[in-house]
Amino acid sequence: AQKVTQAQTEISVVEKEDVTLDCVYETRDTTYYLFWYKQPPSGELVFLIRRNSFDEQNEISGRYSWNFQKSTSSFNFTITASQVVDSAVYFCALSEASGGSNYKLTFGKGTLLTVNP
Amino acid sequence: DVKVTQSSRYLVKRTGEKVFLECVQDMDHENMFWYRQDPGLGLRLIYFSYDVKMKEKGDIPEGYSVSREKKERFSLILESASTNQTSMYLCASSSNNKILAGVLETQYFGPGTRLLVL
Numbered sequence: 001a002q003k004v005t006q007a008q009t010e011i012s013v014v015e016k017e018d019v020t021l022d023c024v025y026e027t028r029d030t031t032y033y034l035f036w037y038k039q040p041p042s043g044e045l046v047f048l049i050r051r052n053s054f055d056e057q058n059e060i061s062g063r064y065s066w067n068f069q070k071s072t073s074s075f076n077f078t079i080t081a082s083q084v085v086d087s088a089v090y091f092c093a094l095s096e097a098s099g100g101s102n103y104k105l106t107f108g109k110g111t112l113l114t115v116n117p
Numbered sequence: 118d119v120k121v122t123q124s125s126r127y128l129v130k131r132t133g134e135k136v137f138l139e140c141v142q143d144m145d146h147e148n149m150f151w152y153r154q155d156p157g158l159g160l161r162l163i164y165f166s167y168d169v170k171m172k173e174k175g176d177i178p179e180g181y182s183v184s185r186e187k188k189e190r191f192s193l194i195l196e197s198a199s200t201n202q203t204s205m206y207l208c209a210s211s212s213n214n215k216i217l218a219g220v221l222e223t224q225y226f227g228p229g230t231r232l233l234v235l
Contacts, residue, residue, distance in 0.1 A: 035223065043126075045207065045226035091159065104175070105150075105224055109159040 002027045004094050006108035013082050014116050021077040021111045023092030029053075031097040034068065034075045035105065039089040051075065052097075082115045089113070120144070121227035123208050129233045136195040138230050140208030147213040149191035150224060151175075151183065154205040166191055167213070198234045206230045 003026040013019045025034065036048040049059060051068050059066045063080045079086055092108045124139035140149065150165040152175075162175030164183040172183050180202060184192040191210075195202055209224040 037226070043205065043229040043231070045209075045229075047223050047225060050223050093160075104162060104165075105160075107160040109157060 002029075002032075002094050002096055002104075002106045004092050004106055004108035006090075006092055006111050008111045009109070010112045010114070012114045012116065015084060016081050017115075018078060018080050019082050019113065019115075021079075021090050021092075021113065023075045023077065023108060025073050025075065025092070025094045027073075027094060027096055029096040033095045033097065035093040035095070036066065036075075036077050037091045037093065039091065039110070041088070045091070048077075079113075082113075084115050084117055087113060087115045121208055121210055121225055123206075123227040123230050125230050126228060127231050127233075129235065130195075130198050131235050132197075132199060134195075134198050134234075136198045136232065136234075138193040138195075138206055138208075138232070140191045140193070140210075140227055141189055142191075142208075142210040142225075142227075143189065144210065144212070144225075145188065146210035146225075147188070148211045148222075148224075149185065150209040150211075151181075151191065151193045152207045152209065153177070154207055154229070160207065163193065198232075200234050202232065203234045204232060206232055 005024045032053045034051045037045045039045050065078045067076045089110045089112050091110045093105045095105050120143045122141050148167050151163040152160040154160045161177050166172045166185040182194045207229045208227040211224040212222040
């Protein structure tokens, strides 16, 4: 069974600090997809990134970067020089690509990030 | 841009009422999903549909049903609302364009409906 753990329930930082959100996953499949979504106070989940299990290259997009390590089953998300607008709940999610469950996303419980001015 | 809309942002209903939550997507996506989100529990899948008139149970289907009569619309039905169904309901959709190639497409979410059952 697939499982996603976001051990950090809440994180509070001061603007301009760097912050890393942890995500650890469990799956028996060799082919799977990992996602990060952002949920601002308005409620809509905003897609940030998707990674497949064969692509371990780290990705950088502006102030956002993702570190995918299969050896530790982790897909961590770092925000550099955080801003107040980064305040949101961030979800990590996993989907296996086989066994008929390739539609299903399993979400972690989310990490509430608060960036204080 | 993908656009997923939900009929209401906020809804207040009474116990025992029949409740319809509507979701519409404009990207011709084959797959549509209903999740509920509760504090401390994250998002949990209620039902999903991979084609018109097709549906499959998710992790927590009890107390819910769904309807997909048209490709762009996916309805979640609470036959007899109960207070434990007070929650945030999120709809999502995704494409099957590359599914035969083993590529899973991203799910895109609507703004959510906050349902309060009194």
